[in-house]
Amino acid sequence: MVVKRAPSDKDARRQLAECEKIVRRIEFEKAIEFEDADNSVADSINLDDIVVEDSYDGPRIKPEGIDSEFVDGMIARFREEKKIHKKYAYQIVLAVRQYFLEQPSLVDVDIPANHTLTICGDVHGQFYDLLNIFELAGKPSATHHFLFNGDFVDRGSFSIEVILLLFAYKWLYPNGFFLTRGNHETKDMNRMYGFEGETKSKFSEMMYKLFCKTFDTLPLAHVVQKKLFVVHGGLFSRDDPGRSPSKRGVGLQFGPDVTEKFLKHNNLDMVIRSHEVKDNGYVIEHDGKCVTVFSAPNYCDQMGNKGAYINVTDAGEVSYHVFEAVPQSAL
Structure with a gap:
């Protein structure tokens, strides 16, 4: 807007050019960041390496997979504004992603x-x-x-x-x-x-x-x-x-x-x-x-x-x- 109102202001035009460079750099970094993440994030998660501590008192997904008991337990835990273990959260998202x-x-x-x-x-x-x-x-x-x-x-x-x-x-x-x-x-x-x-x-x-x-x-x-x-x-x-x-x-x-x-x-x-x-x-x-x-x-x-x-x-x-x-x- 400053450049539009004062087109002869050299300082304003210089700062506009600098802003445009910064925006282009941010967009480029964002693009390559997610391109790399999209290609590797799912494959990089090894559920077997994630340990569920004995102190965790929330619902657990059985070896054969999810069931209604787990879902009901998850709802009850969320009502208490507590989280489920990250292993089970990863497991849910990975299973659904593979299906889709x-x-x-x-x-x-x-x-x-x-x-x-x-x-x-x-x-x-x-x-x-x-x-x-x-x-x-x-x-x-x-x-x-x-x-x-x-x-x-x-x-x-x-x-x-x-x-x-x-x-x-x-x-x-x-x-x-x-x-x-x-x-x-x-x-x-x-x-x-x-x-x-x-x-x-x-x-x-x-x-x-x-x-x-x-x-x-x-x-x-x-x-x-x-x-x-x-x-x-x-x-x-x-x-x-x-x-x-x-x-x-x-x-x-x-x-x-x-x-x-x-x-x-x-x-x-x-x-x-x-x-x-x-x-x-x-x-x-x-x-x-x-x-x-x-x-x-x-x-x-x-x-x-x-x-x-x-x-x-x-x-x-x-x-x-x-x-x-x-x-x-x-x-």
């Missing part, structure tokens, strides 16, 4: 007869609201499936607890618990909105780098019962007719013509997306063909919004459920 590496970026979700799928939007580190969802909707089980549509971490104070619980359920029910990548499952957002700092504080930089690598493997969208397209943000990013700059200040918003054309072309009935706070937890738009669901009530402890989730039956029937926030602390 073998999956496509677009996942088909079929609901078997007499089963239910619950679709949730952003939870953003609000651990106690996540537990409340499981209280209200019912816990994940062999017949009750879940799909969390991105933005699991950042902003809230319990992102580690949220992501470890979601990953644990994914490991426990690999074919009945689904996770979509959101815009906050990225390094830049984690650095700015809290997950990086929280992970390094509660565990280590190595754990954070492993999460970064794992986030890179998450699927980008799901198709439920061959009729519902579930994606975190929305449809496409080209600035064509029917699209305009988003009111949020970043990205694009898309209109009913875009939704209708996409659904017709792909023989689908509805788009379900998240990404935006809604006063009542959800909003139905575009002639009933585009639904936004947001599952972090009283977002950032100040918005006063309600949360919502969507139940889908094996017959494809859709119902909406709204809930209030609960205190984000065990104290």
